[in-house]
Amino acid sequence: MGQAVNMSKARPASLQDVQIKDDFWSYYIDLVRDVVVPYQWDALNDRIDSAEPSHAIANFKIAAGEAEGSFHGMVFQDSDVAKWLEAVGYLLHTRKDPALEQIADDVIDTIAKAQHADGYLNTYYTLQEPGKKWTNLAECHELYCAGHMIEAGVAYYKGTGKRKLLDVVCKMADDIAVVFGDGPGQIAGYDGHQEIELALVKLYEVTGDSKYLELSRYFIDKRGQKPSFFEAEAEARGWTSHWHKGRIHLDDAYFQAHLPVREQDAAIGHAVRVVYMLTGMADVARETGDQSLIDACRKLWDNIVSKQMYVTGGIGSMAQGEAFSFDYDLPNDTVYSETCAAIGLIFFAHRMLQIEPDSRYADVLERALYNTVIAGMSRDGKHFFYVNPLEVTPEVCDGRNKNYNHIKPVRQEWFGCACCPPNIARLLASLGEYTYAVKGSTIYSHLYIGGEANLQVEGANVQLTQKSSMPWSGNVIYELKLDAPSKLALALRLPDWSASAKITVNGKPFAFEDKIEGGYAIVERTWSSGDVVELVLEMPVMRVRSNPLVKYNAGKVALQHGPLVYCVEEADNGAGLSSLMLPADSELRVSFDKQLAGGLQVISANALRLEYKQWGTQLYRSDASAYLAPAEAKFIPYYAWANRGKGEMAVWVKERV
Template identity: 45%
Template sequence: MKSAVSITDPFWTTYTKLIRKEMIPYQWDVLHDNADISIEKERDDNGIPSEKSNAIENLIIASGQKEGNHYGWLFQDSDVYKWLESAANSYLLHPDENLLEMMSEVAVLIEEAQDEDGYLSTYYQIERPDLKFKRLFESHELYCAGHLIEAAVAHYKATGSKKLIDVSQKLVSCIQQHFGVEEGKIKGADGHQEIELALIRLYEVTGKEEYVELSSWFLKIRGEDPDFYLKQLVENKKEGLSTGDFPHIDLKYLQAHKPVLEQDEAVGHAVRLVYMAAAMAEVAAIKNDEKLFSTARKIWDNIIKKRLYITGGIGSTVRGEAFTFDYDLPNDTMYCETCASIGLLFFAKAMMKNEIDVEYAEIMEKMLYNSIISGVALDGKHFFYVNPLEVDPKASAHDPGKSHVKPIRPSWFGCACCPPNVARTLTSLSQYISDIFENKLYIQLYQDFEGSFKLEEQSLSVSMTTELPYKGKSKVSFTGIEHPITVCFRLPAWSSGYNVHNAGEYVSEQDGYLEITIDLDKTIEIDFELPVIEWHAHPSVKDNFNKVALQRGPFVYCLEEEDNGSDLHLMSLTDKPLAVEVNDPVLSHYVGLKGKGERQLIDNTWQKQLYQSDVTPVTEEMDLSFIPYYLWANRSIGEMRVWVTRQ
């Protein structure tokens, strides 16, 4: 089964090749505990398991092939499932017999690990079968089920094999036996949303509407009874299944503090929130559920207008990997988890299924070119869990409150959700290029691609070649046109203007799009201007007062110690930077920014002083060099910052 859109863009095919050649084999070795690496804790916390992955071993033990104990997080299975999804996506793009064998090995193992009744979650199968579905606030059983389902769908699309679709449907049948409104069934949802999204993917390949209904039910039951999770723990104690004090359950962290339809802001764990909101938008589009979509839109607006980092990151605090409050966007203690940006990408795409709004496309692009690809090093074997906007290695090493802010990408994490999540996302980018909505074709992202589309009862072939992301020219060719169609090209927020050629006379600007009626085969040329933009934050964002963030094209830029020296906080920008082409031995070719700046010097009067009065700052002029944010931390360990003081 081939995708209708095939990406040929050099920028992105570099990543898909990296994933195929480096990331997938590397992660295979890590999951099998065959990689000679050091696994780091994502922050200072002695409770994080980081001796090994053991993810494949857990499945082997659960299948009965050997004796042993479960190791790792309760959700360790999901590392395998996300790896499998990325492998399937990669195989679809580039069939490879070795990769097929690897996927087949994992598929057989998953099938063998599944219980007769369809249940599958290795921790509870190995260690606590008596607690299946009885500690939902933390168990991640349905979270893991969701990732298995999504891997199964990708595997089926890539190989045509229904092996894991059958496993998934058997697992969903088990879930349906245990959850629902009927007497004796569980009336609550997993503490970590994911099954809600996955059920939609399963519906798309099976056509079974019961999966949409179950997804909708899991969404709407959340928060209906705020005491649900506590009641489970009380019942467990009555049955002798647990002892000791009850753990604290933060309902906002779980988005279970009130019914979903009453929620209107982004609270709690960032990944959970955006996975939930994406599922809300997906269900709303299928069921035409106005209330569900309206609620999703409120959450979207709260994130985008008040809680989004300039790079596309979300999550302002390490405590709970969570949102905090409006305009609280600290640069050096934020979380900005890679998985959270991926979830916001899902959310944006799902919203586009309900309505076309150029803002959704702008956010998709912002995350793809900044906060998502920053999560992986150029070698494909080192990763960020957290994507900071300001780093000082001394603070990372010595400030307990900044232990999560890494100055260099580690090889792997005790909680390894992000590395395989990046791989599965970047191998499925074709779905974000375009949309068909109300009989119009929308081009959302400017990348080289070839695609086939059904529009106005005709089959169209569309191809794009572009000089973006660093230069503005794009050509889009249409063939197979038998009668007029309407095509809408996004007018990027980072462009100050454009020229269009060979478009004909039916051209207009509509809500952030260039709308063109095409009545015959042709090639349209669009040339976007790419100025250097100086973004200012809302005055209520305290950390960025009197500072600017630079952007050119889709890239946000940063200062790095490698190019500018240390004490970046003493540097300020004094003029408009210019774009310059750079060929770096490590970073390869990119367009950087060069600008005039000023550095405040630390003169001799400060040698024995912590504080002084009547100080006249001593400064010197300097040249400032900015690199695209996603490239930072690939050359050396040093300081970095996105927001720079503007004189």
Template identity: 75%
Template sequence: MGQVASTDKAKPVSLKQVQITDDFWNYYINLVRDVVVPYQWEAINDNVEGAERSGAVNNFKIAAGLEKGDFYGYVFQDTDVAKWLEAVAYLLVTKRDAALEQVADEMIEIIGKAQQEDGYLNTYFTIKEPDMKWKNLTECHELYSAGHMIEAGVAYYEATGKRNLLDIVCRIADNIVDVFGDGPGQIAGYDGHQEIELALVKLYGVTGNEKYLELSRYFIDKRGHKPSFFEEEAERRGWTTHWNKNKIHIDHEYFQAHLPVREQNAAVGHAVRVVYMLAGMADVARETGDKSLLEACRRLWDNIASRQMYITGGIGSMAHGEAFSFDYDLPNDTVYSETCASIGLIFFAHRMLQLEPNSRYADVLERALYNTVIAGMSRDGKHFFYVNPLEVTPEVCDGRNKNFNHVKPVRQEWFGCACCPPNIARLLASLGEYMYSVKGNTIYSHLFIGGETELSLGGTNVRLNQQSSMPWEGTARYEVTVSQPATFALALRIPDWSSKAEVLVNGTAYSITDKVADGYAIIERQWTTGDTVELVLEMPVMRVRSHPLVKQNAGKVALQRGPLVYCAEEADNGPLLQRLMLPQDAQLEVAYDANLAGGLKVITAQALRLQLEQWGTQLYRTDSNVSLEPTVATFIPYYAWANRDKGEMAVWVKEHV
């Protein structure tokens, strides 16, 4: 097995070393702290009037013997509590909050009481089906749920130094080590929903216990081999299914178990599971130096990013199975594009940047972050999208066409299956982890987010103070403070949305013509305190067209400026957006609107609108005499849609030649 040398790996700069001061992103981080996390705590305690019941906290109380009652919710309901705790942990890193920490500690105490003597922790099986533990890994998310709790335990320990939840999750993992493997009496299988793989690597990272890393590798290596574990498991259980009274049908592609992971060439099946699996694969490749695993990650990344990803960074085009379909199948109105899938794509991109700093990963990370992820939450922090469409007609979504039942024209307060809201919270609370990484003597700047970062490089303490005007303007300025003069490189990403980049060092132009490697401008020199670097990126409004094989977008165009994808809304353009046409030669103007979604830049253009009056009652016509009237088309950032009255929305509009 080929190995990757440890010196070839980059290391992310931790959340503890970063203080974000960016106006754009601090709004969302403060929203998570002040609104989202408190709101979600109330939601998982069933205290939000009008929201779907959760039952998540009460399930733990029942399992702990503190309350009487029956289990409520999905088989994976425990993960809502785990992700909430993980988000709390990240918030405590950047700002200690004694009251919030006490609430978390009390919840952790309840979790500890719900844990069984052998380390097993799952309220569904403790309360409802104790005899079915580990008997339906295909459907019942036991390892998935354990993985989320392990992630929470690691994060809470790193944030507070308290071992209470870490000790709980170590016992969970120890139990899993005992249960799974190829030894006598062990289960030689894996979970239907990947998550445990990346969680075990995190636990290995904080404990140094190699059995956790080895178990993660075991789950990855075992997946997809014949005979089918899921079929053998179903046979032992009599082919029953958890979800209804029918016989279980196993679609191996849905579970990414159709082939061993190293032999898979295209992303198939449930989109969240794919990217969680790939994040775990990248983790194991990083820690073990497994080149074949890294090559599989590259191959599947290329398939997703070049053939199955929406312009917004959304993935998973089918509602059926919340899944990938096939290359270039990217419908806009029936799209699924689950918020969690884009978050998982960010997790995968972040890990690939550690394996090989390349701007193609950071470009996608940025695209998903600025578009799908923050579009998944309203500006009030209390309403959320599970599905992220690129075209919406409310009366179709609310009507009798069942193909659109999953698409919502407005964000919801909460969901019975509430994976997305706490996922958004934990990602935004940990945003500082995604900004920088260090490889050798090079500091890589992946995201243009204002803030201060402190790190150690070759015995020198380095502080970077980044000031960013993005996403509205294309400048980022870095001020360097060092404990002593030192020679190292600062690598600044040149994003795919900018056709021209200039660098100034201490106010003087610095040529990067032959200094761009893998999409990063490398500035290597001796640095002293007070040195500055400014990156100036051209940020035009770009007309984006799809590959010709994306038939849904044939003859259409979308607008993007910087990292932001734009869309047309009925509130600005009137109803029946399909009548809107954007001439190829239309001038695209950018203006600031202080009254919309906290202030943003809109794009306007002289456009055309198809007139309906001449059609009368005719359904079809043979003549070509159609009337077009001039109109002004307005486009707003996609992340800001659905923050006004319910109405139509479209990212792609017809292009008029």
């Protein structure tokens, strides 16, 4: 246990206090409300003939005695319903929808009927293996599913004021507190897939019951202690595996259980589990002031973002184990970069911002959000990426090379393991929570997203209206309304993609250069209602290069404009993107294409294409004549790729110096 320290935390804006009205993001939030959530409801009820069956709702109905049948799906199928309900809770927080609320209430009634008298809730073990609950925590996600249901219960209570699901999850968490611990007859262990840790802190925050915070801390402190819990658990059940016949193979590093969490110095193993674990660690550190946990979070944050993160904000470089591999190992064509992992990184960044408002966390949050997360969903809201590659050649993905089976050149309608689509929905439905935070007398503006916020700042009610031109230009305007003049500070993030900034207050320049704290420009004064602040961020097109230790990108360059990373697609540049070369002195021209993906900025440049004369049919030649032919290269935002059919794509292109 680390030594507690006094720590004033930054309080994020609540959903009821933020209304997003933004030219870019309102489309996605409306899409979640109008298309994604209804589509996913149909998917959960197996109403989409061309998509893989879910059976998730049916599982709950069978467990509740409302239908007959048997369990179908992954052992963690319950979590898809929980994440859907969580997204619904967020949507109802910002806008009433009686029809959607009634659907959710009916589902909650079914869930309550499926719960055991002691509080246990899991349809797989209820229906499939009723005598084996809590016997395979390494593989079977019981606490993971419980965590997602807890998050749903908290979100739905906040969104509607209705306690039924909250009471269900409190009863479930109370049972977990009885089952787990170091006392006689208790299980001194933890789940193979972290999630319960962060969920329990949310439950603590909404109920005020410290038992839930202590239980979260227990799971965090217990992980990685020796002897190995997972080995002892496997021994007790005869080393059987849920996933295959024969003896289970255990690798504690895959579960981040190879060392106590405070001793881990590199992200290793399943990427989603890592960032969910770190989110829970940051939550507990924030609430308890545990400095050793804060230090552990910082250490693993630094390893991820400086050595194991893609330029798109994606994490998890290998398909085997959906995992981190090792420092600077960032292949583009066999990458995993699961959508859920980027969302988990956003969760972690958001928690670190509450501990210490520092722009480095918000920069990464923004990078993952604008690139990997929204790339994971098509513009129609009905097709999704599980894996987010940075280089694609369709015939390779569709061929016999098993190393590329996980890479899809087009988005899929649904998945047998459908964790990513509802994860996108719940994040975008709750986006308002990520925009602002208040610490003392300072309002932190983390994301430049237009809308209105009503914030309490040391007793003063501040209505903040933001107008943003992001991501296409760096102009942001704030208007403040207050009941009476108040002295407070507005902290404006200076993003890592902007070389310079200008700030005016009521049209007059504001000198902030000596008032920068943690990457935020601090605009402090006595404010009156009607005051206007304008922030102008320089937003050049940047040529981004990798650390030389990233061998896959040697001699290559990527383009970034503001928060957006760009890519080349076959639809614009023809096949054979690997032969495209961008001269180092080529002018990068920005223009707006109203027709493409709802309208977006594209980057054009004079380029070269490497070609060979008279190659013939030989595999290798020593007498081939190479030459560089003039070409026009067109780059589009990475998030918009694969909206024009199947074709090649690349983020990194060769650079001719």
